[in-house]
Amino acid sequence: MKSNLDNITPLENLSLVDKVEMRLKEYFKVNNLKIGDSIPKELEFAEALGVSRTVIREALLRLRTIGVIESKKRKGMVLTQPDIVQNFEKAIEYNLLGEEALIDIFELRLILEMGMADLLFARKTEEDIEDLDKIVSKQEKEENDTTFFSLKHEIAFHGKLYELSNNTTLKRFQDLLLPVFNYVHDNMPEGAKDFKYSKGEFVTHRDLLNILKNGDAQSFREAMRNHLEPHFDRILHIVKS
């Protein structure tokens, strides 16, 4: 007789709260509840499901934590549109992300900047261009004065690009990715600023802006690729565990 433990499944080890949460999710689905709809009060759920109010509260608290419901005293609880970025944000606040996750996120940001060219060209407005112009001009002036490279301008320019995309989720995403970006930037090895660009010259924010004015998405992409080359160069040579 051959023993095979692959065919035997462990009996589910779910807590009551886990089960209640599943039931709640099912309840929302079956009743086709939408944003703004209110749900029964805790005691009613407790009675209906035959568990204590404590368990119901814990399950509901989970939902509140991920932003699916909101509760108000006396009024009860209503379904809300979850803020998908917010949870991300909270998790990051605790500074518990490992090296690998940080690298992943850093890469993610490079990917986003490379990929959003089409959106920029489709959504840009005259005002946006003017704003960008101001940002670039200010940078040029200050850098002339101080010969000091400031992350501030970096953030202002690239942040504005995300704004141009007119994609709220994307923009908020980058807001949240900024600290990570800074972290990796700060831990940059010495001499990284003397980076040798393969094409010989560096694409500046001014260059990018000009392309945004008169060029097309494709040339913007390649210019951005050059602009980000030092970062790409560093990242692409990291061997992940």
Added chain:
Amino acid sequence: MKSNLDNITPLENLSLVDKVEMRLKEYFKVNNLKIGDSIPKELEFAEALGVSRTVIREALLRLRTIGVIESKKRKGMVLTQPDIVQNFEKAIEYNLLGEEALIDIFELRLILEMGMADLLFARKTEEDIEDLDKIVSKQEKEENDTTFFSLKHEIAFHGKLYELSNNTTLKRFQDLLLPVFNYVHDNMPEGAKDFKYSKGEFVTHRDLLNILKNGDAQSFREAMRNHLEPHFDRILHIVKS
């Protein structure tokens, strides 16, 4: 006497749990706790902060929900690496995302696919190419047989691309974005399949694969842009509210 309510600020309206959560976060920071470290038990926190165990539990539950801590009976609680994608995932499961958020996410996916070319070329292996080849061959065969366009192949191919990136976060991200992608795809207006490509011809998966074999990142980007043109075309003409 002129009454002016601008100079009076509302006193903060935080719940006890809110405050406790802040204290906990501070506690982690001050003690410089890292992943794997264990934290005091509920009763100790309760006593130290002078609140009931319930409140502590609710605050800790929030942390557990976003994946910052894990708890085991008798053992206590330990800090864990938060799974940043998981929270995203949970929020989406409740089908409460509004039209605008869905569009944002759909755009995000297009951006990712456009932006990851460099990563693909830096990380691709012989095996990856072989796998992709199998996927494409299978698709070609089945489509010849049935003349039936299947999302299955679409998912297999593009999913594999994400895998190539060797970026776990990115890959998991697209896993989670798939349902949204399908949703938008399913709600595609009739006739979208007869889309007229601006350059006259359609870049197939086979074409992309060949570029991945012998070409470079830049040409891959432009090929991908063509491949995704119907999606871009649709998205870029949506006027957001």
Added chain:
DNA sequence: TTTTGTATTATGTTATACATATAAAGATAT
């Protein structure tokens, strides 16, 4: 009509007791 007080109600908080899983120590067998 507007303001102010009052009752009501659902969530927020406290307290206490018990259930349950499990790590750790101790006992037993090999």
Added chain:
DNA sequence: ATATCTTTATATGTATAACATAATACAAAA
């Protein structure tokens, strides 16, 4: 001495009951 089986202590999980608090509705007063 090692392995396996019991026991025990313990921190989280669940239940119950009571009270606090804030927001709402509604009545009373100005």
